[in-house]
Amino acid sequence: MPLKEHLIEARNRLFKSALAMLPGVVIAWILYDPLMAALTQPLQDISRERDIVASLNFAGVTTSFDLKLQISLILGLVLASPVWIYQLWAFITPGLTKKERRYTLSYLFAAVPLFLAGIYAGWLIWPNIVRALTAFTPKGGTNIMEAIDYLQFALQLMLFMGVAFLVPVVLFALNAVGIIRGATYLKAWRFTILGVTIVSAMAAPGSDVMSMFFLGVPLLVLYFGAIGLCMLNDKRRDRREAKKADETAATADTATPMSELEGL
Known part of the structure; x- marks a missing residue:
């Protein structure tokens, strides 16, 4: 296949992947408030259990909107992982032998649940990480974190765990x-x-x-x-x-x- 046709195919597969993200983005936009409540629940537990002030700081005027948009896009990417992983496989499979194609197809079916399992594992260990990293704040102290840094840390952790799996x-x-x-x-x-x-x-x-x-x-x-x-x-x-x-x-x-x- 000529280079131009390769580029056209790559563009089409990227477009399909982007379309697959839209339902996830809409779902994340709707569920943003309960999702934020779950992500910040460790801070509320720490404030109550250790008698310290642990909260988020939204520094800019547009910070809340930017965070909502970023979380929606990332969750859309996660929910669309079966589609974009398949599109990646379909793009490289013409260059594989029949035996290699059969192997990669079986691993494709294993990759999607493992990636989602890694995301879920990151979600489970997130409260423990927050408690461990704020354990050094003395009683009666204040631990006010930038909302962007806090949520980027959470999302990086979960995506990293997904890739690790x-x-x-x-x-x-x-x-x-x-x-x-x-x-x-x-x-x-x-x-x-x-x-x-x-x-x-x-x-x-x-x-x-x-x-x-x-x-x-x-x-x-x-x-x-x-x-x-x-x-x-x-x-x-x-x-x-x-x-x-x-x-x-x-x-x-x-x-x-x-x-x-x-x-x-």
Whole structure:
């Protein structure tokens, strides 16, 4: 396909993905108030339990509107994830072999629920992170946070957890098609820990250690869990190939006497 047709196809798939986001954006716009109440509930609990003032500050005139728009767009992106993940797969699949296409289609069905599960996991651990990061405010103190920073932190955490839950799918897919063995992943564990630390530091809006910890640990657990699955798959593949080699050798041994008899 010429480059121009590739660009046209990419534009069409992006347009379809954007259209799929619209229902999610509308839903998020309608549910903005209960969603904000749930996100800020940890602050109310902290204020009541620890006798401190923990609240959000909307500094600008348009801050409330900007936040509502940002949250609606991000939630629309999350709800439309089955569509844009499929569009991404459909864009790259013409360049794959039949075997690779079959593998990637099965992983596509695993990627969507894992991504949503990661978002939900981030939602569940969010109150604990807020409590951990505000635990150093002394009793009777005041912890007034910028609303944009607070909500960006929450959304970054949930999106990061969604992407982190996709790591096993990518690693196992590369292993299943025979590109990388599990032992190769394991050899790079030092660089993996370093990379996860850097990514966690970039994903966390602050420089505190606790936010990096809550972001990095799940990714490491998923990474090493995927390595274990890849190594089990390698053992199964090696046994299958060894069995094939034995059967081929046995066939050759039985065929040799027949060829010698025919020569006589």
